[in-house]
Amino acid sequence: MATKVFVPRETSAVSVGADNVAVAIAREAKKSGESIELVRNGSWGATWLEPMVEVDVGGVRIVYGNVSEDDVAGLFASGFLAGGEHAKRVGPLMEIPYLIKQDRWTFFRCGLIDPLSIDEFRKTQGFNAIEKAFEIGAEAVIESVTASGLRGRGGAGFPAGIKWRTAADTHSDQKYIACNADEGDSGTFSDRLLMEGDPLCLIEGMMIAGFAVGASKGYIYLRSEYPLTHSILERAIAKARESGWLGEDIQGSGFDFDIELHLGAGSYVCGEETAMLESLEGRRGVVRAKPPLPAISGLFGAPTVVNNVVTLASVPNIVNLGGARYASFGVERSKGTLAFQLAGNIKRGGMVEKAFGLTLRELIEDWGGGTASGRPVKAVQVGGPLGAYLPIEQLDTVLDYEAFSAIGAMIGHGGIVVFDDTVNMAEQARFAMEFCAIESCGKCTPCRIGSTRGVEVIDRMVADVDREANYDLLVELCNTMEDASLCAMGGMTPYPVRSVLKYFAEDFASPRGIEA
Amino acid sequence: MTANGYNKEALSQIIGDFDARPEMLVQILQALTKRIGWVPEDAVRQLADELNLSRADVHGVVSFYHDFRTTPPGKHIVRICQAEACQAMGSRELTTHAEQMLGVPMHDSNDDVSLEPIYCLGNCACSPAVMIDQKTYGRVSTQRFDELVDALREGN
Numbered sequence: 001m002a003t004k005v006f007v008p009r010e011t012s013a014v015s016v017g018a019d020n021v022a023v024a025i026a027r028e029a030k031k032s033g034e035s036i037e038l039v040r041n042g043s044w045g046a047t048w049l050e051p052m053v054e055v056d057v058g059g060v061r062i063v064y065g066n067v068s069e070d071d072v073a074g075l076f077a078s079g080f081l082a083g084g085e086h087a088k089r090v091g092p093l094m095e096i097p098y099l100i101k102q103d104r105w106t107f108f109r110c111g112l113i114d115p116l117s118i119d120e121f122r123k124t125q126g127f128n129a130i131e132k133a134f135e136i137g138a139e140a141v142i143e144s145v146t147a148s149g150l151r152g153r154g155g156a157g158f159p160a161g162i163k164w165r166t167a168a169d170t171h172s173d174q175k176y177i178a179c180n181a182d183e184g185d186s187g188t189f190s191d192r193l194l195m196e197g198d199p200l201c202l203i204e205g206m207m208i209a210g211f212a213v214g215a216s217k218g219y220i221y222l223r224s225e226y227p228l229t230h231s232i233l234e235r236a237i238a239k240a241r242e243s244g245w246l247g248e249d250i251q252g253s254g255f256d257f258d259i260e261l262h263l264g265a266g267s268y269v270c271g272e273e274t275a276m277l278e279s280l281e282g283r284r285g286v287v288r289a290k291p292p293l294p295a296i297s298g299l300f301g302a303p304t305v306v307n308n309v310v311t312l313a314s315v316p317n318i319v320n321l322g323g324a325r326y327a328s329f330g331v332e333r334s335k336g337t338l339a340f341q342l343a344g345n346i347k348r349g350g351m352v353e354k355a356f357g358l359t360l361r362e363l364i365e366d367w368g369g370g371t372a373s374g375r376p377v378k379a380v381q382v383g384g385p386l387g388a389y390l391p392i393e394q395l396d397t398v399l400d401y402e403a404f405s406a407i408g409a410m411i412g413h414g415g416i417v418v419f420d421d422t423v424n425m426a427e428q429a430r431f432a433m434e435f436c437a438i439e440s441c442g443k444c445t446p447c448r449i450g451s452t453r454g455v456e457v458i459d460r461m462v463a464d465v466d467r468e469a470n471y472d473l474l475v476e477l478c479n480t481m482e483d484a485s486l487c488a489m490g491g492m493t494p495y496p497v498r499s500v501l502k503y504f505a506e507d508f509a510s511p512r513g514i515e516a
Numbered sequence: 517m518t519a520n521g522y523n524k525e526a527l528s529q530i531i532g533d534f535d536a537r538p539e540m541l542v543q544i545l546q547a548l549t550k551r552i553g554w555v556p557e558d559a560v561r562q563l564a565d566e567l568n569l570s571r572a573d574v575h576g577v578v579s580f581y582h583d584f585r586t587t588p589p590g591k592h593i594v595r596i597c598q599a600e601a602c603q604a605m606g607s608r609e610l611t612t613h614a615e616q617m618l619g620v621p622m623h624d625s626n627d628d629v630s631l632e633p634i635y636c637l638g639n640c641a642c643s644p645a646v647m648i649d650q651k652t653y654g655r656v657s658t659q660r661f662d663e664l665v666d667a668l669r670e671g672n
Contacts, residue, residue: 012642015654047641186599189638224546224583225637227650263546266582268635282541283573284580300539342641344604349641372605381600417640419604431603435635441580 002037003081004056005029008111009040010196011228012189017068018051024072025053032076042197044111045339045351046098054093057083061093098348098367103329103355105337106314107190110197116235118243121200127245129316130207134253141212142168145315147323149335154180154271154308155383155412156488157401160315163305166295167213170303175215177206178280178299178306181222181229182264182271185384187415190339190351191309195222195229198313199236203246203259205312208319209305210257218259219299221276224266233261268385268439272487273306275441286441287487308413310339329355334400342368344381344417361395364418375420379428379504383412385435386492388499389419389428408498425504430458432496440489446481447490453477454497461508471508474501522556531566538567541577545584554585590629592668594618595647598633601640610644613658617665628669 007013007022022038029036046052049065053075056062062083064075071088078086094100113120121127133141146161167175179202183191195202206218222230237259240246248256262280264270270279274288277299298304314336318326327335334356340363342349347369354363360380364370371377379389388409390397397403404411419428433454440447454477461470478494485491500507530547534540544563545555555578564571578584596602596611611633615621620631639645642654646661653664 011637011652012639012654015639015642015645015652050642183638184636186636187601187640188636189640192638223638225634225647228652262543264581265542265546265584266634267580279542280539282537282539282543282577284576286580344601344640344643346641349643351641385600415601415640417601417604423604428600428603431600435599439635 002035004037004039005081006039006041006054006056006061008043008050008052008197009228009232010043010050011192011226012047013043013050013052014228016050020069021051021053021067021072024069028072028076034076034081036081039114041113042110042115043193044093044099045107045193045353046096046348047350048348049090052090055080055083057081063090063093063096064088065090098350098352102353103337104353105317105326105329106201106310107194107198107339107351107353108317109201110193113198115197115199115232116239118200118239118245121198125316125320126200127204129319130204130211130245131251132319133208133211134255138168138212138214141208141319144319144323145212148318148326149323149330149333150311150314150318150326151334151401152308153310153314153338153413154273155185155410157411160307160311163295163307164209164212166293167215167303167305170296172303174217174300174302175213176299176302176304177209177213177215177218177312178273178277178294178304179206179218179220179312180271180273180276180306180308181220181226182276183223183226183309183413184268184271185386185413185415187343187381187417188341188384188413189343190341190414192226192229193339193351194309194313195226196232199233200240201313201316202309203236203240205315206259207246207250207257208315209307209312211255213303213305215303215305216256216258218257219280220259220261221264221270221280222261223264223271230261230263237261267441268435269441269487269489272489274487276306277304284441286443287489289486331355331357331398331400333402338399338411338414340399340414340416342416342418345371345373345420346418347372356400357398359396359398360390360416363399363416364395368418371418371420373420373422375422377418378421378423379419379425381417381419381428381496382415383410384415385432386410386488386495387412387415388495389425389503390499391503393503408495408502410492410495425500425507426458426462427507429497429500430455430462432493433458436489436493444484444486444490446484447486447493450477450481450485450490451493454481454493458497458508467508471501521552522558524558524562526551527559527562528566531563536566538569541567541569541574542581545578545581549584553589554587557586587625590620590625590627592628592649593630593632593647594665595632595634595637597635597637597639597643597645597647599636599640601636602644605643607644610646610656610658610661614661617662
């Protein structure tokens with residue numbers, strides 16, 4: 001029987017040579033007359049081990065990490081098809097603490113199966129939830145999502161059940177599901193991992209949302225920076241159509257639902273839900289004033305549920321296992337799990353799906369193993385470019401939406417970017433303003449002009465021109481942007497800036513920062 | 517449509533592929549960019565005509581999105597991630613190195629190559645990240661960058 005060998009087809013793995021490794025394995029197997037079945041799975045999210053090759057040895061998956069194409073001949077010589085010893089051998093998958101200590105709810109299939117196999121998807125509960133939804137009805141589905149406590153995983157944390165209820169209760173002949181896959185925050189890649197590793201799960205989540213609120217059409221707005229994801233999603237949608245899981249009268253249920261895949265065009269602000277809707281309508285990604293809420297009047301003026309990828313992909317298991325089960329994970333008002341992403345200067349970067357309630361320190365030290373450079377951690381930015389920079393004194397903060405908001409920070413989409421002590425934080429504060437100036441849609445004045453003025457004020461502070469007066473000016477500018485911007489772009493750019501003023505003010509004292 | 521070559525019939529065909537729906541403008545511009553690398557002024561006029569939009573509408577969309585260029589790019593586009601996770605792993609130093617090595621400042625082009633910033637490739641656990649044409653690379657040290665560019669030049 002052919003031995004199964006898994007090599008991820010996932011952006012990070014491929015970016016460090018996984019395609020070449022797959023080719024080398026196929027070639028070496030042929031040369032040595034070994035019979036193998038090469039599976040291009042998704043990534044488990046242990047990105048630091050990529051390219052991570054697994055061999056199925058009698059039902060136990062044996063992991064070889066950081067495999068390069070030059071290792072392949074040696075691996076065959078060491079008998080890796082039987083799990084043989086080799087310098088790159090990590091051990092059985094189910095003994096890797098990084099993975100087994102997680103709470104895999106949304107990502108349980110990621111890495112496990114061939115993401116484009118309807119058959120393997122079905123064998124791992126795939127489409128069970130939509131079948132159950134047909135059975136229990138739309139009302140019960142919304143109740144289940146509400147009971148789960150699931151909040152929007154894109155960053156804003158709005159309760160999904162309430163959004164669905166609003167769209168369901170709004171009468172309209174046409175409604176839409178719009179999946180926000182414009183994952184623009186630096187340090188985040190969980191949407192991408194899910195779409196590359198288990199795209200059918202997202203499709204099922206969108207179908208359930210459509211069934212629950214009465215929408216027959218879904219859109220996925222995918223950022224153009226993810227070309228591999230695009231090709232995988234395209235194929236997954238086509239396979240779902242071919243097998244009757246998308247289209248008219250799905251599996252004889254009478255329910256019609258189809259998905260259109262749209263590409264973004266390199267704009268960060270299009271991750272804001274109303275700017276995304278504008279872009280989906282073919283226009284400049286300029287944010288809309290709210291109200292009206294998109295759930296009442298969204299895409300083309302129709303009621304639209306806008307949810308992030310991970311939010312939608314969390315739904316199938318909520319329907320399968322019940323909202324109460326999901327709500328049993330987490331703390332306080334932060335129920336369930338979040339896909340935390342460890343990025344930047346970190347030894348073991350990757351994705352960790354874990355119930356809310358652990359601390360930043362546990363993630364960075366226990367999972368992440370500290371910095372990649374081996375130098376001390378100086379700052380950690382949580383929640384993307386609009387998130388605060390936290391000093392090491394704050395690492396014991398519990399990861400829950402409210403605890404973060406209490407310290408002027410946010411969890412956002414769960415990205416955690418680690419910096420070592422060589423970083424100059426004045427430079428990071430300047431970048432926050434600069435990024436806002438580059439990406440502002442231009443609709444509201446505080447964001448459009450405030451960000452440019454912010455860069456100038458910081459430059460003067462660093463150059464030691466009227467430092468105190470400029471400090472006051474910067475604080476005032478932050479207040480104006482925060483209070484008067486239309487959306488989170490201008491409204492939250494002050495978060496990282498303020499956090500630098502609060503925790504790392506000494507870095508403004510000299511343009512050379514810590515070397516002074 | 518060959519390199520830099522705008523061709524009216526070919527653009528009409530792309531527009532037709534999207535059923536000439538005006539709400540598909542961003543998608544049509546992506547398809548055009550994939551084909552010829554940029555959006556010439558003549559294409560803006562044609563898009564306005566065939567989608568029943570004003571030229572200002574089309575120009576507004578072209579100028580809003582970073583992906584759409586109004587000048588032809590070099591043979592290859594090298595994009596270096598400038599966002600925080602890559603900054604934490606030396607993307608600023610890598611950018612300076614790339615400008616020197618390629619002989620092109622950021623945001624600029626020569627016949628061979630365009631050098632552009634990009635804000636996050638979602639490869640943040642393998643920083644610093646670089647995209648060359650449509651391929652993403654991770655853990656790009658200055659040495660690996662040179663190897664990638666050499667491979668590109670050999671391929672020319």
